[in-house]
Amino acid sequence: RKEVEQDPGPFNVPEGATVAFNCTYSNSASQSFFWYRQDCRKEPKLLMSVYSSGNEDGRFTAQLNRASQYISLLIRDSKLSDSATYLCVVNDYTGGFKTIFGAGTRLFVKA
Amino acid sequence: DTAVSQTPKYLVTQMGNDKSIKCEQNLGHDTMYWYKQDSKKFLKIMFSYNNKELIINETVPNRFSPKSPDKAHLNLHINSLELGDSAVYFCASSQDIPGGPVADTQYFGPGTRLTVL
Numbered sequence: 001r002k003e004v005e006q007d008p009g010p011f012n013v014p015e016g017a018t019v020a021f022n023c024t025y026s027n028s029a030s031q032s033f034f035w036y037r038q039d040c041r042k043e044p045k046l047l048m049s050v051y052s053s054g055n056e057d058g059r060f061t062a063q064l065n066r067a068s069q070y071i072s073l074l075i076r077d078s079k080l081s082d083s084a085t086y087l088c089v090v091n092d093y094t095g096g097f098k099t100i101f102g103a104g105t106r107l108f109v110k111a
Numbered sequence: 112d113t114a115v116s117q118t119p120k121y122l123v124t125q126m127g128n129d130k131s132i133k134c135e136q137n138l139g140h141d142t143m144y145w146y147k148q149d150s151k152k153f154l155k156i157m158f159s160y161n162n163k164e165l166i167i168n169e170t171v172p173n174r175f176s177p178k179s180p181d182k183a184h185l186n187l188h189i190n191s192l193e194l195g196d197s198a199v200y201f202c203a204s205s206q207d208i209p210g211g212p213v214a215d216t217q218y219f220g221p222g223t224r225l226t227v228l
Binding site for chain 2: 034043044046049085087091097098099100101103104
């Protein structure tokens, strides 16, 4: 099992759609979680951190389920500008710091 | 102002050469990183480094070595370049949180596209 696994994608959705991405991680001791966004030929940028209580930032909602070792990202009312690759990131601190990126899920939002 | 900068943006070189990529951050962060993103777009950490500890991903060949002249810089030296080294290399930095671990956001540089011919 990969340390961090994401939906393979790509997701092709119309503008205005709601889309959900999933991510699972293998180390139950992982301690911090993030969603990053990467546009084509650009660097990854933080979209949002993910907390156990869940957190929302405008049209974006992130959830963490520690029992199932599962992270999700929900995008409501998709915009053309949301087209990008979404990367799930997990930080482990047991036995030394380790940061692991998922392979990413590609999203295409079409008019 | 650019928070994390890398030079050069593009690097084309021959197999067997030795090259360096420079990274600078003006965020005052304690930890810096190097990542490799290959043609399949998979982003893998190569090194993380602060003034206390260098953590090396054991899969990284020893032809790759990070050099940190000071806290704001982490350069990547690559010896005897191989075709498989062609990729985009990203530098990143983050701030240590006292008493951590807590969420430590990483800020990425714009990347260096390395092509080995």
